[in-house]
Amino acid sequence: MINLGFLLEFNLSFVVLYLFYQFILKGKTDAALGRGYLLLIAPLALLIATMDIPLLPAIELPAFDLSGLELSTSPAVPIELAPEPQAMWHYLWWVYGVGAGLVLLYFLFALAKIANLTLRTSKEESGVRFTNSKYGAAFSFFAVTFVDQKYKGTKELHQLLLHEHCHTSSLHSLDLLYISLLCALMWFNPAVWMMFVAIRLEHERQADSQVIREGVEAMDYVQTLLGAEVGLDPVVGSTLSYQLTKNRIKMMTQRTSKLASLRALLLLPLFALLAVLFSLTPATAQNPDSEIVTNSFTVNGDFSFPADKTPYYIIKDAYGKVKHQ
Numbered sequence: 359m360i361n362l363g364f365l366l367e368f369n370l371s372f373v374v375l376y377l378f379y380q381f382i383l384k385g386k387t388d389a390a391l392g393r394g395y396l397l398l399i400a401p402l403a404l405l406i407a408t409m410d411i412p413l414l415p416a417i418e419l420p421a422f423d424l425s426g427l428e429l430s431t432s433p434a435v436p437i438e439l440a441p442e443p444q445a446m447w448h449y450l451w452w453v454y455g456v457g458a459g460l461v462l463l464y465f466l467f468a469l470a471k472i473a474n475l476t477l478r479t480s481k482e483e484s485g486v487r488f489t490n491s492k493y494g495a496a497f498s499f500f501a502v503t504f505v506d507q508k509y510k511g512t513k514e515l516h517q518l519l520l521h522e523h524c525h526t527s528s529l530h531s532l533d534l535l536y537i538s539l540l541c542a543l544m545w546f547n548p549a550v551w552m553m554f555v556a557i558r559l560e561h562e563r564q565a566d567s568q569v570i571r572e573g574v575e576a577m578d579y580v581q582t583l584l585g586a587e588v589g590l591d592p593v594v595g596s597t598l599s600y601q602l603t604k605n606r607i608k609m610m611t612q613r614t615s616k617l618a619s620l621r622a623l624l625l626l627p628l629f630a631l632l633a634v635l636f637s638l639t640p641a642t643a644q645n646p647d648s649e650i651v652t653n654s655f656t657v658n659g660d661f662s663f664p665a666d667k668t669p670y671y672i673i674k675d676a677y678g679k680v681k682h683q
Contacts, residue, residue: 367636368407369547375399376549378628379556385609387619389563395622396557397533400540402629409637454546462542468593472499479504486519494589497597498522500531506587514582518598520572524565525596533557534594559601566610576611583607 376399383392479487488507496505496518503522509515525531537554544550569579588599 364407368403369544371403371406371632371636372399372544372547373549374628374632375402376553378625380552382621382624384556385605386614387621388614389560389567391619391622393533393557393560393564395625396553396560397536399553406629406632406636409633410639411633411637412639414638457545458542461545465538465542465594468595472502472592472595475504476502484519491587492589493592493595493597495586495598496522497592497595498525498531499592499595500529501526506589514585517569517574517579517582520569520574521565521598522596524568525561528561528564530561530564530596531594533561534596538594555601558596559606561596562598562600562606563609565596566606570610580607580610 379392379395379399383395475489475493476487479489481487485501485503487502487504488510489504491506491508493504494506495509496503498504503519503526505515505518505522509518534554534557537550537557540550541554566579570576583599583602586599586602588602589597591597591600
């Protein structure tokens, strides 16, 4: 059930898990590992928010002596509970819905621009669609690759295609659509926007490493990147020049050791800590001599009522305290 407690636990867990990536894993592990962890953040946060671990001390419930209970055969009195104030929540849901709708429209507009570009360009024999430099040197969306027409027939084209092939074969566009949906659902959480930037950087690191592994000289590849025009950001597409900073260039030739990848194991104690904070619940313990009833009248024992009479209702809270009779 989605309630305030669930939303707080999910979003706090999401923030903490992202901060773990930001300070422990980012740039220090293999790009594929960084990508995989980022994709797991939302499912892990959801698991923590929905998981109940009954390990806290049980709540001892008092026994109720019903032997002297007198049943009334008077007509039942209807109970009217005062409605909780919902005006504030009503407006908050409206604000949330408007925000989610605007973010969703933003990503849908980006998809529409890519679809329009696909329709306006023709596919070459190599499978590439050449276009103007409006979107930079190259970018891809699923199996569709766009390259600036100025690279047609040049030696740099091979490097660009190797880079974009890594994006298409690794289904990076699927990652972007998934996190775009998270951004629409969690637009109020800054961590999800930071994750959107982080996953794209991990995609570029993965593609850069693939180009180098294919035998392209690192310095030649860096020169190709530096000479590439940035252009407009396709948002949901994987673009060659995304986050082309000194740090990204440095990471192309930087090898991550297996020992560095062991940092990911630190997630285990972090997950356990979050589970302790948000998932531990009291163990169920009801006194066998009593029965807890929340919105109906129930009695342990042999009692019978006249067919034409109805007893009073007794409403108890979760701990057996009589709230109305």
